Amino acid sequence: MNDAIRITRTATKKEKPKDKDLAFGNVFTDHMFVMDFQEEKGWYDPRVEPYGPFAMDPATAVLHYGQGLFEGLKAFRGRDGKIRLFRPQKHVERLNRTAERMCIPTLDPEMVLKSWTTLVDVDRDWTPSSVGTSLYLRPTIVASEPFLGVRPAKEYLYFVIISPVGPYYAEGMNPVKIKVIDKYVRAVVGGLGEAKTSANYAASLYAAEEAKHEGFTQVLWLDGVHRKYIEEVGTMNIMLKIGDEIITPPLQGTILAGVTRDSALTLMREWGLRVSERPVTIDEVREAASKGALKEVWGTGTAAVISPVGELAFQRERIVVNGGRIGELTQRLYDTIVAIQYGAAPDTRGWTVTV
Numbered sequence: 001m002n003d004a005i006r007i008t009r010t011a012t013k014k015e016k017p018k019d020k021d022l023a024f025g026n027v028f029t030d031h032m033f034v035m036d037f038q039e040e041k042g043w044y045d046p047r048v049e050p051y052g053p054f055a056m057d058p059a060t061a062v063l064h065y066g067q068g069l070f071e072g073l074k075a076f077r078g079r080d081g082k083i084r085l086f087r088p089q090k091h092v093e094r095l096n097r098t099a100e101r102m103c104i105p106t107l108d109p110e111m112v113l114k115s116w117t118t119l120v121d122v123d124r125d126w127t128p129s130s131v132g133t134s135l136y137l138r139p140t141i142v143a144s145e146p147f148l149g150v151r152p153a154k155e156y157l158y159f160v161i162i163s164p165v166g167p168y169y170a171e172g173m174n175p176v177k178i179k180v181i182d183k184y185v186r187a188v189v190g191g192l193g194e195a196k197t198s199a200n201y202a203a204s205l206y207a208a209e210e211a212k213h214e215g216f217t218q219v220l221w222l223d224g225v226h227r228k229y230i231e232e233v234g235t236m237n238i239m240l241k242i243g244d245e246i247i248t249p250p251l252q253g254t255i256l257a258g259v260t261r262d263s264a265l266t267l268m269r270e271w272g273l274r275v276s277e278r279p280v281t282i283d284e285v286r287e288a289a290s291k292g293a294l295k296e297v298w299g300t301g302t303a304a305v306i307s308p309v310g311e312l313a314f315q316r317e318r319i320v321v322n323g324g325r326i327g328e329l330t331q332r333l334y335d336t337i338v339a340i341q342y343g344a345a346p347d348t349r350g351w352t353v354t355v
């Protein structure tokens, strides 16, 4: 593969939003990264070009059978002015794991990393600097072959877009109310649950809408077979503290291997806490709550980093966690990870890549 990246800069720069007006995923920078795949050529023509729409044949494979994948990672501007990507290598690995599962040709890890650092560098002036703001990178691969047939496509499009985003919590970290779902399921062993692919989100929308109408922010999925083991929240992995044990469901094929999940587990193990990756049923959580042993519950994901859960609703029951307030460990994890992301604490684990 010829990996020289061509850069075509835009002639008309967009107006940048003010930091205080930043939300999530509604504004995009001036450029995007694009690369093509054809069976004979492999991945070719990596390039940065002005952000803009793609022309697509109506028969384009991804539009019909959903063969595609995505990633989501962030870049932060520290008080020292430096821009840091958080654990990009982990995201590269996951991108290629998802690619395998989706019958998409894998990419050269070096090239993927370079696509992110190059694009962030070209659009570096877009990196906001206020507390809680960042650049959200959305690498995506879609089957671009115009062909109506059920088989892996022979052509693909890899692209990366960037959205400057605001703090996930406009009024500070507020514990969320989550509905535990046993009527619908997200994934089963052997399915797509561990792949970061749009199909998982398509499968989740109906339940999430139902929960929203009832006043909940997110849903907590149970396993698809017994409908009793806790799996994950819509866009986040879940962790619970019961007594002095911290529990998160194991990676057994149905949930996403979150990078934030891994970061939180690493930190808590370093802190000498008792951490278990093991199956946990909703009944165990209910019983713990009734005995006063359910200390904290939180979600982990790139968008919110750490998201405290104040209430779990299951069937007719409402389980209030820590009086609906943020727990001590939840806060400590958030503060520690955020400090590394913004370069306020030393990166002793090689988690950040400076652009």
Ligand SMILES: *Cc1c(COP(=O)(O)O)cnc(C)c1O
Residues within 6 Å of the ligand: 072, 196, 200, 232, 233, 234, 235, 236, 237, 256, 257, 258, 259, 260, 261, 300, 301, 302, 303
């Ligand atoms: C992306 C994602 C997560 C969070 O993963 P991070 O790497 O921590 O951002 C969790 N669950 C699902 C379904 C996801 O798509």
